[in-house]
Structure formats: C-alpha cells, structure tokens
Amino acid sequence: MRKVLAIIRREFVERVRTKWFWVGTILGPLLMIGIIAFQILLAGRSGGERHIAIVDATTTGFGQRLVTQLGAAVPRFHPTRVAASSGADSMLLREVEQKQLDGFLLVSDSLLDYGVAEYRGSNVSSIADKEQLEGTLHRLVFAARLERHGIDTLLVKQADIPLRIATNKISGRKLTGESGAQSFMVGFGMAVLLFVAILIYGVNVMSSVLEEKTTRVVEVLISSLRPFQLMVGKVLGAGAVGLVQLTVWVGSARLLSGAKYRVAGAAAGAGFTFPNIPTTTLLVFVLYFLLGYFLYAAIYAAVGAMSSTESEARQAQVPVQLLLMIPYVSFFALLNDPNSSLAVWMTLIPFWSPIATPVRWGATPIPVIQMVASIGFLVAAVLVVTWLAARIYRVGILMTGKRPNLKEMVRWIRAG
C-alpha cells in the first residue's frame, strides 16, 4: 500500500508542479469572471442613445405620429422628422458618416399598406436596436391600421398590452428562482467542464503511462509493484489533481452563484445575474466527474500501454474521445427536452452518463429510480472496465513495436 501511495504522490506532486496546472486552475475562475464582465458589457451597450431620422414620405401624417410615439415608447431613441426630398438622402448619409446620426428610417404609405420600411444606419447589426425598432413599429402600424378601420383608439390601446412570460424552474415542488436562461448556463457550464476535465485528466494518465513505457522506468517499477497497483496509483494520483482543480473552479462558481451584477446607469432590467447553483447539483457534478474520470482514465491507461509513441497514442485515443463527445454534443437536446427517451438512455449508458446526467439534473428533476440505475451502471462499468484495462495494461507496458489489433488485445485480456 505504501508503494501505491508513492505512485499517487509522484503523479500528484509532479503534475501540480507544472505551470499548466496553475494556468488552468487560475484560468477557470478568470474565464467565469470574464463571461460576467462580457455580459455586463453587452447589457450596458444595448442602453446606448440612438439618434434616428425618420424620412417621411407619407401623405397621411403617419410619419409625424411615428416620430412622437417612437420617442415615447423607447426613451433612448431620439427620432427627428425629415421631409422626403431628393436631397435628403445624401444629406443624411453625410450626417451618418459624421456620426451626428446613427441611421435613418424611410417610411412611406406602403408602410401602412404592406408593412414595408427601410432602415439605413451604422448600427444595423445591433440586434437589440433592430428588435426594438421593429417591435415599436409593429405596434404603431397595428394600431394605425385598426384605427383606419374605425376601431376606437382606447380599445386598441387596451388590447395592445405587451406580454412577457417569466420562467421559473420548479425543482422538488419548489420554485428555484432559476430562469430558463440560467438553467441553460448551468447545464452548458457543467457539460463543458466535465468534458474538458475528464478528457484532460484521462489523457494525462495516458501520457504518464507512455512516459514510463518509453523511458523503461516501468521495468524497474514492475519489479517492485504489481501492474494493477501501478495503474490504480496513476489513475488516483492524476484524479486527485483533477479534483483539486475542479474544486477551485466549482468553488469559485459557487462564490459567484446567485450574485447580481448591475451597471450604474443601465436601463432597468439590464445587468447580469450569475446562475444560482444548488448544492445538490454540485454534489451530482462531483460524483459524476469522479466516476466518469475513473471510467475513462482506465481506458486511457490501456490506450497508453498499447502505444509506443506519443503520436501513436494520440491516434489511438480518438475513438475514446469520440465516445465522450457524444453526450457533450447532445447537451442541447438534453436541455431542450430533458425527459425525452434519448435523455433517459444517456443517463443510463455508463460511457455517456458522466456528462449527460449532471446536465439533465440541472434541467429537470430526475426520477430516483433512474438516478440509482445510472449510478449503479456507472459503478459497475468502472469496475469491469478497470479490470479489462488492467489486463491490457499489464501486457502492454512491456511491449514495444506495433500496436496490437483487436484479436491480440482479446488474447492479452485472456492471458494469465
């Protein structure tokens, strides 16, 4: 046992000493803070003042109405009316160029008749600007059309109440106060973290195995430890590093959890709330990281033992990576419909559940029976795969030359 501890210790200490460990550990929280800052920046931006000219070619006076009502509906829009004329176009273009104007809207009678208008401006790629302009225009045109057919303005006003659906996730008969967007963010964040962490630490185990193999240190080690002890020591050592790193990441996410960030002066509703992350979600996350890591690390150890060079190993691990990528790329589907049969299957299949289950957990309550089955299958798979991998590892670490094919691998597993 002391020998296994020596292996674990070496794996851990040598990895923690690398600069990549520190870069990765610090970069995680920085990235999260970066996302928040970015969101705040975006929120702050959409509140910018816009100077818009309305080029009025209407014969009904609708243009003038538009100017007053647009200004009233969206306070940050400052519309001015310009009568349509042959020189107006080039004059306005010059003003946009000189940044006196953000853009101008061309309206004519066809706006009321066919709903056609044209906006020219330097801010056309701003989705917020376009949506607000479009929405306001739509309401005004809608009202004007109804009035044209003799419907009472007051009636129209009453009918035209803007609607907003608030989302609030229910978990265990309780409102979590978590919005749809926040649920999505938690799910997405977990999928990325799990995928990256399992992959990175799995590949770490692989290169560690390969290093010992190519330097022949393994011959010395094998003469004092059983191959199984060596492999388990490696997996645990690299896993401990992963756990430390994830704890830092998740811990910082937890600190930011639920915190609200507001920018002074931003319009109401603008700002950004870091998603609230419940403790149970964190527990599920860590549990599935550990089990998923053990599962994949064992496979990666076997892949390392089968290969003779770094490039060969990188090639051989592609199928393993693809296997792990399946639940990662399906996270969209998992979040969209967390109770679909696809989602249920992904919770149960051990190679996929390490990523799929926490993502699903973040989106919907999972029936207890499914959770029990999911964890049970995963634990069983970890045991079986570790056993198989150890047998491949035992033969593989002392081999040089070409990579074994499937038939040879089966023979390795059966041997002794």
Added chain:
Amino acid sequence: MSQTILAADRIVKRFAGHTAVDGLSLTVPRGVIYGLLGPNGAGKTTTIRMIMNVIVPDEGTVRLFDAPGTARDFSARIGFLPEERGLYPKMRVLDVLLFLAETRGVDRRSARVKALRWLERLGLSDWRMRKVSDLSKGMQQKVQFISTVLHEPDLVILDEPFSGLDPVNAQVIRDTILDWARTGRTVLFSTHIMEHAEQICDHVCIIARGQKRVDGTLAEVKRLHGGRHLSVAFDGANGGAAQVFADRRLVAKVEDFGQYAELELTPTVDAQEILKALVASGARLAKFELVAPSLHKIFIDLVGADATRPDARPEVARA
C-alpha cells in the same frame, strides 16, 4: 559461504519466431560478482528480465534467496538496472531517487539521507535539484546506478551497466561495484565487453544463442579453456627442444624463435610432460610458463562463430 542467492533452472523464453533463451541454468553464490557474458542478441537481457519477473519464463524456474517467491516479493532486497535505462526526464534528480527508493519500501526520510550521501560520493551533489533531462548521459547513468543501490539491496542486477559510459565514469561505476561487493553483497551484471568482466568478475557465465557455453569461477574457466598455451625461454642451451616441439602428440602448434618459443598444446597432454621431455632433452630453461588466455580470447573461441550471425532482437514478446 556458498549459499545460493540466485538459481535459474532450465529457463526457456520463446518469442514469435525464435527462442531467445533456451534451457539456461545458472547459479549465483552469495557475495560474488557474477558476469553474464554473451554477444548481442545472446539472450542476456531476456534472462535478466526473467530473473526480475518482468517477463515470465515459458519453462523452468527462477529461485531467489533460496526461498519461494518472485523478484517482486523480494523487491526491497534487489536492485535492478534495466538495459535501456531511463528515468523520468522532467523530474528532479533527488525526487526521482526518493520516489524509486519509496517503491522499494524505503521511507522518504532515510531515503533522502542516503540519496544525498550517494550523490555526494558520485560528484552529483550540485545537480540534485536539476531536472534529469538537464544531465549528461553519463550523469544520468550514475543517478540510475544510485537508484539501483539506494535501498541497500543484497542482490544487484545490472544489465549492461557500462554501455555508453566514458572510461572515467566507467571506472567510477566499476569501483563502486567492487566496493559494493566487498560488503558481502552479490552483483550480477551482463556485458559483451570482456575487459570489464575480466577486471571485476569472480564468476562468469558465457551464453550464446540463448544457451550456456561455459560457467564457473573466472579461474576455472581460464583453466579449462585456457591453459593450453606455453611460453618457453632458454638459458643458452636449448638441447633437443626442437624434437619435443615437433612431436605432434604433445604440441599442436609452435612458434620457435630459437631462445624463445610459444606453444599450443594438444588437448590431451599435460604441460608437465612437456617440461619432463624438455629437461630430458638437455635444454636449460629460463622460463616455463602456462599462459592464461584473456577472457576475450576464450569468448571469441567459444562464441565467435555465433556472434557473426546474430538473431533479430526480440521486439515483440508473446503474451
């Protein structure tokens, strides 16, 4: 003390296509320096790997310390330096030594004391905090040697310990091995360079094509396979020496320089008979000496033919 520390009994290892070790038996008594000699591809490394239980013999048994168990069970009592030696290139020298000592069951604190003492002794103190990859090949080899003996094993097994070393460093390692053996410990090492073996071995075993050609103490081997060469000098009168030299029942080959001659005896004759015949012939002898051949000469005589057609290296082992 003639306790057997290591006994291999008719061990066999076959790889896809050829037999690397073919029924080899050897016995290493306690406290000797034992040389496992053979040309490239003779099966030295395969034999050592089987002794270390890195690979399992297809047939035959290896017995260590006259007790049941494999090398792994005795890992605290055995030091092993593999052929294509390597250390973790990115680790610090001292850390590698501590780690390897730990895997042999030494606790870190006493390992540290011993490691620092060894580094000092081999002139590597200033390098203890450097990465292994910063060291020259010779220095790395010294570090590896330290890792082999740090846990003070009773038996040290070294596969080609001198390969790639310059003469100065080879001398250092050789002296260290000799010192080590003087404390009553046992050393088994393989080499294909006979000069190294001749300088330090008590026992040798020469193998070729996976089979033993000869083994025994160095003196025995020389007596059995040498001892057929005579150097004779005369003190003025050589009497009837020429007739004695010409007797093909006694002398197989002769180079006669008048006052001095070198003879190769026939396989059956005793040198004493030649001495008697020479004295009887009236020759006055100034020198009559049985010349021990060099180990190198014996080696070439025994395996020369095989060494010219080496087998392919056993690259792919069979599970």
